[in-house]
Amino acid sequence: MKKETATRFTVSLPPTLLKQLDEMTREKGYDNRSLAIADMIRAQLVEHRQKSDSREIAGTITLVYDHHKLHVQETLTDIQHDHHEVILSTVHVHLDHHNCLEVLIVRGQASVIRKIADELIAAKGVKHGKLTVTTTGKDLPA
Ligand code: NI
DSSP states (O other), rough: OOOOOOOOOOOOOOOHHHHHHHHHHTTTTTHHHHHHHHHHHHHHHHHHTSSSTSEEEEEEEEEEETTTTTTHHHHHHHHHEEEEEEEEEEEEEOOSSEEEEEEEEEEHHHHHHHHHHHHHHHHTEEEEEEEEEEEOOOOOOO
């Protein structure tokens, strides 16, 4: 992608809000306010775009479940096979004697990804699940 030049624009903020922004910028280790604000805007864009059902998103679905619970593993595997085209990779870790942690890396239409995540998280035996959405990176400038 061609390197973009930065555009300056003016934002008016209450002084205490600006002070808190600068504190956060420093605490998070940004070199300057502009870099911190650019990251905040990107985060909001990713958040906003995932609401549009047709957009392509990337993300992870994290699941914790007890593999001793009847049929949980089969159910999760069946759902994953039904959607193999959007599940790019799966990592399974045995946390202890009972509990498994599974992370699925996904990429596809926002509505499809959300549906798969809901189905997996709602499966009987899943103790906790979470979909984390990020960008495919294609239409988000650095
Ligand atoms: Ni396991």
